[in-house]
């Protein structure tokens with residue numbers, strides 16, 4: 128009966144209504160795109176010139192319009208509409224493949240955007256799908272993903288400690304075979320795992336689709352960079368400041384977008400991410416503009432730097448421990464820092480999920496109207512989700528700055544947000560171990576298969592599309608209740 | 620037809636006063652100058668044909684709509700006064716403690732039955748968890764509060780016979796169980812006024828009888844006021860103490876079930892100006908219901 132009601136509600140959306148929706152969506156996108164894409168400034172010596180690139184801008188907005196229309200069709204209860212959406216998407220993918228393989232030469236950047244818009248649209252589709260409750264069809268489609276998730280959850284008691292164990296000893300293995308690349312990869316993977324876990328609070332638990340998460344990563348990175356270069360503070364001293372500042376930005380972003388839902392929230396958070404990047408690009412005095420900030424202090428072990436020739440009056444790490452200098456040491460130390468930060472994020476998330484605020488996030492994701500009727504303040508609840516998610520993004524950003532020693536706005540583009548979101552959505556919304564697996568596949572995979580060169584991104588885009596089709600709720604869509612009345616004897 | 624079991628009596632104090640409530644959507648007047656009262660420890664039914672404006676009254680009471688005109692006053696028996704039309708939606712649930720259910724059930728389908736009931740006790744638990752700070756470090760006070768919250772949930776689950784399914788996802792319950800769960804979730808907020816939007820819709824006769832029992836229990840044992848929107852006349856006639864009839868946004872009748880049943884205006888509203896004057900409204904409504912579902 129419930130399913131019937133849902134079906135009826137969906138069927139009432141006519142083609143003109145869908146078109147109107149898509150037009151509004153495109154208009155919002157256009158409003159954002161005019162300042163962000165339509166105009167750009169080049170710096171030639173002392174004169175700044177304003178250029179336009181309306182072609183790519185309208186192209187992008189057009190893609191969004193068609194994408195939104197396709198999504199509406201794909202969600203329609205009419206089989207014919209779903210078929211049109213499917214054929215349309217297939218044609219788009221085909222066109223993209225032709226373009227990438229060089230039959231058609233086109234502007235690379237636009238193509239890159241196009242890929243990611245397609246991928247993100249599909250991810251959004253999966254997200255919307257997973258939010259729809261009570262539909263019997265969905266239950267069947269995702270039963271497999273859920274049961275796999277349940278199996279992993281049952282194994283979780285062993286898998287968790289096993290993963291952590293492996294993560295702890297991995298650097299020793301890398302040191303033994305003297306493979307610096309492996310440690311680097313480990314650092315990279317744990318950075319994304321941490322970002323995934325942080326974003327999971329916002330997207331997975333609170334159900335707020337945030338496409339601008341990289342902004343908080345940038346805030347954290349620039350906070351440390353500025354504090355280090357201008358004030359000479361070290362990483363650990365700056366970490367809380369970076370987290371607090373990123374959290375404040377989370378609240379700042381949260382306020383205006385609270386009333387927006389779904390796709391609109393996504394497009395505005397995307398805009399916010401770009402705005403932060405553009406501010407950094409243009410703020411020469413503090414953020415160094417396009418040149419970024421260099422000479423950021425690298426981490427030291429209780430004041431002992433990881434250098435072959437320490438400055439006057441300090442002992443370096445290798446001198447103190449009386450071992451030979453190796454660039455691996457710093458790498459391994461960085462690895463343990465990010466492992467610690469990531470595990471902290473995980474611990475915090477698991478814990479807060481069992482507190483009233485965490486339950487309210489999930490309830491808000493399930494049904495905001497019901498939450499209001501129960502006296503839950505939706506504004507505060509959403510803002511805390513934004514703030515806490517942003518805080519972890521800020522921590523990760525600080526780490527990024529100390530690891531690189533140099534940062535510039537280019538590291539914080541939309542692609543980063545899209546990757547982090549893909550990790551969360553593909554892993555299975557709200558699933559902590561799903562994030563780990565998705566990161567290993569999405570970040571580790573391309574690094575591993577570098578030989579495939581140009582095709583690897585395409586292959587992974589395709590893989591994501593396939594996962595979204597077969598497991599619309601992500602790889603591991605299983606949720607353990609946060610509290611139980613009966614002991615867990617019967618398995619559901 | 621059995622007479623309704625006696626309520627606490629006409630002496631119980633007025634809990635809710637609705638005065639000149641009007642709600643316009645553009646040109647459409649969904650509610651037109653409606654006034655009525657609901658007493659504490661009474662079941663006040665709001666009935667009327669489809670589109671009469673019943674749900675809109677609830678949406679105004681619970682802050683989902685801001686009334687175009689009108690005053691909605693809640694006076695708890697213990698004293699005090701809440702002007703609901705001036706309060707933000709969630710504060711009505713939090714402070715005035717008016718709880719509601721929805722015409723199309725709104726549970727948290729992917730959360731467990733128990734979680735649904737614990738989320739309903741959010742504000743209490745937020746305070747106990749020191750707004751998350753002391754909760755995070757696992758303070759004793761919070762653990763106790765959580766245990767009591769589970770006890771309250773168990774109390775209500777026992778009442779509706781769903782204790783066995785406490786750890787299952789709410790969305791996996793059968794339809795009738797979901798309806799009952801939504802009611803006890805509202806009860807877990809410890810409300811002063813409980814507003815139920817067609818709780819008997821889609822229930823079979825046995826479930827419907829159980830529902831009546833639950834509502835009488837809530838009225839008599841919890842000693843709160845109940846507002847009930849209902850299409851099923853057998854439910855209305857059996858358990859309500861007072862009936863308000865709406866038609867096209869206007870109040871056309873107001874009184875005891877017996878008075879309303881024999882009010883010609885009500886009969887006309889339900890049957891149109893047809894010649895079947897003799898048909899009692901409950902029969903007519905049943906006919907209408909069958910045609911509808």
Ligand SMILES: Nc1ncnc2c1ncn2[C@@H]1O[C@H](COP(=O)(O)OP(=O)(O)OP(=O)(O)O)[C@@H](O)[C@H]1O
Pocket residue numbers: 644647648649667668669670671672673674675676722
């Ligand atoms: N948000 C809204 N915007 C515009 N019109 C509305 C809105 N909400 C309700 N209405 C209109 O107000 C009128 C009363 O609707 P309401 O849902 O209150 O009726 P009801 O008595 O609950 O009917 P039912 O028995 O079908 O539930 C209807 O004509 C409806 O279309």
Ligand SMILES: [Mg+2]
Pocket residue numbers: 673674675722
């Ligand atoms: Mg209604």
